[in-house]
Amino acid sequence: MNLADVKAFVAVAETGSLHRAALRLGLTQPAITRRLQNFEALMGVAALLDRRAKPRALTAAGRTALEYCRRALKAAELEASASATGEPADELRIGIAHSQAEVVLAAPIDGLRRRFPALRLNVAAD
Numbered sequence: 001m002n003l004a005d006v007k008a009f010v011a012v013a014e015t016g017s018l019h020r021a022a023l024r025l026g027l028t029q030p031a032i033t034r035r036l037q038n039f040e041a042l043m044g045v046a047a048l049l050d051r052r053a054k055p056r057a058l059t060a061a062g063r064t065a066l067e068y069c070r071r072a073l074k075a076a077e078l079e080a081s082a083s084a085t086g087e088p089a090d091e092l093r094i095g096i097a098h099s100q101a102e103v104v105l106a107a108p109i110d111g112l113r114r115r116f117p118a119l120r121l122n123v124a125a126d
Helices: 003-015 018-025 029-043 060-082 098-115
Strands: 091-096 120-125
Touching: 003 018, 003 029, 003 060, 018 029, 091 098, 098 120
Parallel strands: 091 120
Antiparallel strands: none
């Protein structure tokens, strides 16, 4: 199970909106939609959200899933705090122009990877 997908589902359930969930998580609406689709596919249910309702409403399966998801996120948070090393271990997202990516970021990214092996780097070059 991907915790990012779980976080997206919880954010949509709590905010009732793809837009507000995207703002909360610092993502785009299409990214939230993809994460919801991934999570629903993993869960194997038809739908966790009633997409016709405004604000988004949870289905019966969605209400059940939400409670389990909240527990899973709390457990993950507890595990992270118990094993905290004081070093970054989350995801760092960087966006840069394609023409500059290799020239500007190659050395700094290599240094980050050596210094913080638990850090997940996500570089998007447009």
